[in-house]
Amino acid sequence: MKLEIIEEEINKIVSKVLEHSYIEKHKDLNIYGLDSMKVIILIVQLEEHFNIIFDEEELVFENFTRIQSISALLKEILTNRNRKTITNTNKQDSDTSNIYIYS
Structure with missing residues (x-):
């Protein structure tokens, strides 16, 4: 996905969340x-x-303060990461494991 398209999609999402037209x-x-x-x-x-699912180390406020920084992060995720990690917690023995979904 091209960076310009990613930025357009991010702008739509951010605009909706922050209730601004552009x-x-x-x-x-x-x-x-x-x-x-x-x-x-x-x-x-x-x-x-x-x-996608952001990794824990990606979830810092500074990564989400500009559309430009969000799009750079997403571009990296979408091009370099071919898996998502979902944490699955077994409630009986409190064991946490990762399930990998490849797309």
Whole structure:
């Protein structure tokens, strides 16, 4: 997927979450009202739209403060990662394991 297309899709999602018609990709999203609650909503929306799961180390606020930084992160994920990790917790013995889904 081309970076321009990714940025367009991200802009649509961010615009919806932040309730703005258009957001400039180089601008800090804090000026549009991004806060800790909205970044969580944004992350969930991005994961659902792009069918990905962010790794724990990717889930830092700074990765989601500009459309440009979000698109760079997504481009890396979509081109370099061919799997998603879903954590499956067995409630009987509290054992956590990873299930890999290849797409």
